[in-house]
Each structure stands twice: as structure tokens, then as C-alpha cells.
Amino acid sequence: MRLQLKCALVVAMFVAGQTAMVSAEKIDITRPGDAIQLVSGFNQDDGNAGPPPGSEGVENAINDIGQKYLNFLDLSSGFSVTPSFPQTPVTGLTLYTANDAEPRDPASYQLFGSNDTIDGPWTAISSGNLALPSARNNGGNSVVIPPTGNAAAAHQTVEFENDTAYQHYRLIFPTLKDAVAANSMQIAEVELLAVPEPASAALALVALLGMVGYLRRR
Numbered sequence: 001m002r003l004q005l006k007c008a009l010v011v012a013m014f015v016a017g018q019t020a021m022v023s024a025e026k027i028d029i030t031r032p033g034d035a036i037q038l039v040s041g042f043n044q045d046d047g048n049a050g051p052p053p054g055s056e057g058v059e060n061a062i063n064d065i066g067q068k069y070l071n072f073l074d075l076s077s078g079f080s081v082t083p084s085f086p087q088t089p090v091t092g093l094t095l096y097t098a099n100d101a102e103p104r105d106p107a108s109y110q111l112f113g114s115n116d117t118i119d120g121p122w123t124a125i126s127s128g129n130l131a132l133p134s135a136r137n138n139g140g141n142s143v144v145i146p147p148t149g150n151a152a153a154a155h156q157t158v159e160f161e162n163d164t165a166y167q168h169y170r171l172i173f174p175t176l177k178d179a180v181a182a183n184s185m186q187i188a189e190v191e192l193l194a195v196p197e198p199a200s201a202a203l204a205l206v207a208l209l210g211m212v213g214y215l216r217r218r
């Protein structure tokens with residue numbers, strides 16, 4: 001094998017390795033201010049069924065701070081969101097616990113996608129049980145959760161397979177840690193995780209093939 005070709009292959013393997021490392025980094029594709037809708041569920045053993053308190057609305061699920069979203073119609077409540085980020089397959093969730101009342105924590109999730117409207121129809125993406133930490137996060141502005149996440153804040157991340165990019169996502173929580181003891185569902189923050197710029201790996205490959213061709217011609 002000619003020296004130039006060997007050099008090109010070494011460079012190719014290095015760049016491919018770098019690309020793989022970058023691709024493994026998932027980011028939150030929601031941003032504060034993205035279109036988001038309340039999804040209400042139903043009560044178990046409590047009569048609290050009013051709308052979320054004024055300072056605990058559904059927009060707080062993606063406002064990048066610890067201030068929580070609370071829904072009194074708790075079981076199977078959640079939200080629907082249209083991320084402004086370029087359409088990318090969501091392959092993970094990070095959930096941050098609220099400031100108090102652990103029984104209100106979600107104990108399971110169902111994630112759906114739609115390319116029709118923010119009201120569906122929906123295609124199931126992933127579902128499963130959750131095990132959110134007992135540790136609490138402070139409310140208000142005291143915990144900042146930037147787009148890349150806050151590893152120091154109490155949270156759980158789940159990851160799953162999904163190859164389809166959706167325009168709209170719906171996340172609901174069918175069960176709570178203790179729905180009998182809780183009068184509501186609450187969550188401080190939710191991140192929809194995806195690998196950004198899926199085209200970058202393809203572009204890197206095109207550049208590599210071009211370089212190999214150039215070296216072979218020399």
C-alpha cells in the first residue's frame with residue numbers, strides 16, 4: 001500500500017473516531033418559549049382538579065430553571081411540545097425533580113411523536129418506568145438548567161432507540177410514586193434529548209473521500 005494512502009487511512013480513522021465522539025453527545029431540543037400545551041389526566045383518591053397554579057404552568061416544564069410544572073389532574077398528565085430546534089429523532093429524556101412532595105413525582109412515562117399537529121395523531125416512541133431520585137431541586141430561579149443540562153441537579157436520564165424525527169412530541173406520566181398520597185403530578189424540568197446535526201457525519205465522510213482521492217492522484 002502506498003504511503004499516502006496509508007496516511008489518508010490513518011487520518012480517516014482519526015476523524016471517524018472524532019465524529020463518533022461528537023455524535024454521542026445528546027442535547028435538549030426544547031427551548032424556553034417553544035409552543036407547549038397542557039395535557040391533563042385524572043385523579044386517584046383526591047378531589048383537586050383545578051388548573052395549574054399561576055406560577056406552576058406547563059411552560060415551566062421547559063423554562064430552563066428549577067421552577068416546576070404542576071397538574072392537579074395528575075395520572076397521565078404531561079404536555080405536548082413543538083421544539084423550534086431542527087427536526088431530530090429524540091432518543092432520550094432527562095427529568096428533574098421538583099422542590100417538594102416526592103409522592104407527586106412521575107413513576108412512569110410514555111413518549112409519542114407526530115408530524116401532523118401538536119394535538120396528534122400520535123405514534124408511540126418509548127415508554128417505561130422511572131426511578132426519580134428522592135433529592136429535591138429548589139424552585140424559582142435558584143437552579144439553572146442550561147440547554148446542555150445540569151448534572152449537579154437531581155435528575156434521571158432515560159435513553160431509547162428511535163430513528164424517526166418528529167415535529168411534535170407528547171410526554172405523559174401514567175403513574176406517580178404515590179398517587180393515593182399525592183393531589184397532583186409535578187416536575188421541575190424536562191429535556192428531550194437528541195443527537196444534533198445528523199448531517200455532520202455524512203459531511204465528514206464526503207470530505208474524507210475527497211481527501212483520499214486527492215492523495216491517491218498525487
Ligand SMILES: [Ca+2]
Binds near residue numbers: 044181
Ligand atoms: Ca391522588
Ligand SMILES: [Ca+2]
Binds near residue numbers: 061063064065189
Ligand atoms: Ca422548570
Ligand SMILES: [Ca+2]
Binds near residue numbers: 146
Ligand atoms: Ca432545556
Ligand SMILES: [Ca+2]
Binds near residue numbers: 046071182183
Ligand atoms: Ca388531583
